[in-house]
Amino acid sequence: MCRWAAYRGEPLYLEELVSSPAHSLIAQSHCATRATTATNGDGFGIAWYGDHPEPGRYRDILPAWSDCNLKSLARQIRSPLFLAHVRAATGGGTRRDNCHPFVHGRWSFMHNGQIGHFDALRRPMEAMLDDGLYGMRQGTTDSELLFLMALQFGLDHDPLGAIGETIAFVERLAGHLGVDVLVRFTAAFSDGHTLYAVRYASDWRAPTLYAAPMGPSGGYCLVSEPLDDDHNAWVEIPDGTAIIVGENGVDVRLFSPGEPAEPARRQRI
Template sequence: MCRWAAYRGEPLYLEELVSSPAHSLIEQSHCATRAKTATNGDGFGIAWYGDRPEPGRYRDILPAWSDCNLRSIARQIRSPLFLAHVRAATTGATRRDNCHPFVHGEWSFMHNGQIAGFEAIRRHLEAMLSDELFAARTGTTDSELIFLLSLQFGLETDPLGAMEKAIAAVETVSMEKSGEALVRFTACFSNGRQLYAVRYATDHKPPTLYAAPMGGAAGAKSGYCLVSEPLNDEADTWVEIPDGSAVRVCPDGMQALMFRPGALAEAA
């Protein structure tokens, strides 16, 4: 299972999530405490938004703890919205094209979870993509394919609805091909303006997701942080997002919503 962290709010140096906290994302890359695998050494990536609509991105296959460039970049880049990810591979080889975050146009996406029996349904899911989106697929992971499916189903106009449709498509094809569906999905995505996160699983055992405000001057809230696991030991600060939920972080604050793909209920 992977680990990730994301932020939206007043501009913040990436190191505030990536490298500085006691349980920073780099620390989690070799010592995660709330995942099945403690080591997430199959690559890393960061995507950040600045003056242009599309995000900047840096990815590599090195473990996050061994890349000196990552610490340097995180110390220098300041952004109002960014996503960071360390990978523990479940599907797809350890190569740069399979490292999160994935980017298409102004959208960025990262994921922690899995699709059971993915190789048996992969071709059927890829067939749902337009020629343009199929050509945009450069890796082999289930994560990238879910991202492209959400774009196919209208991510630009209805982000959470499109993600529900993408997961519903995965569940439907899985049911058709094997008679069962197991999807564990904790993901984060953004268009550079709003930041979204989802926690969902068909077996109600989704990977973890937490949220917390980030403090600014004089203790004022400057933004919100979404993470796979807390960045420090201040237990009262972090709120666990429940299964079947989504959150949206925008200029007005953070909003909690339901996330219900519904494909299994329809197939029953």
């Protein structure tokens, strides 16, 4: 499984998540502690927002620990909202087009998880895309296809609803084709203003997700696993939860595919 980290708040240097912490994302790329695989060496990527509506992005197929440019960029780039990802491939070759985050217009998206029997589902999923979005598909991963389908289902207008409808469609399709329904989905995505995250799995075995305050004033970090050993700082986000990090702080909601995301009465972050 992949590892990722995302931040929204007062501008921070990317190194605060990517390289500086004791258990930074680069450290997780070769020694993850809360994943089924410890090594995430099939590429990496970062997407960050600055003075333009669309995000900047840097991706490569090298392991994050071996790219000499990544630490330098992370030390110099300062952003109020960014996503970073290290990949352990479960499908799709090790190529730049398959590295997260994926971007389209102002949106960025990264994912940790899988779709069961994706080879059987891929063609009818791709058939749901209009010509414009189908032409945007560059890689071969289920993650990129989920992102494009969410755009098809209205990500611009109802982000959580579009993600829910996408997952519900995949689950219905698997049932219709007579294959086991399995979607494991822990993802972060943003339009440059708000940071969203969803943790969900059809078998209640979703990849991990944690949250903690970060930065000088009101910022929050969402990660696959904690960046340090301060256990009191990190809250594990339960399966079946959506997180919205915006100008007014953090909103926690219950998430179920195909249904409106409802406010959650759960532990505060």
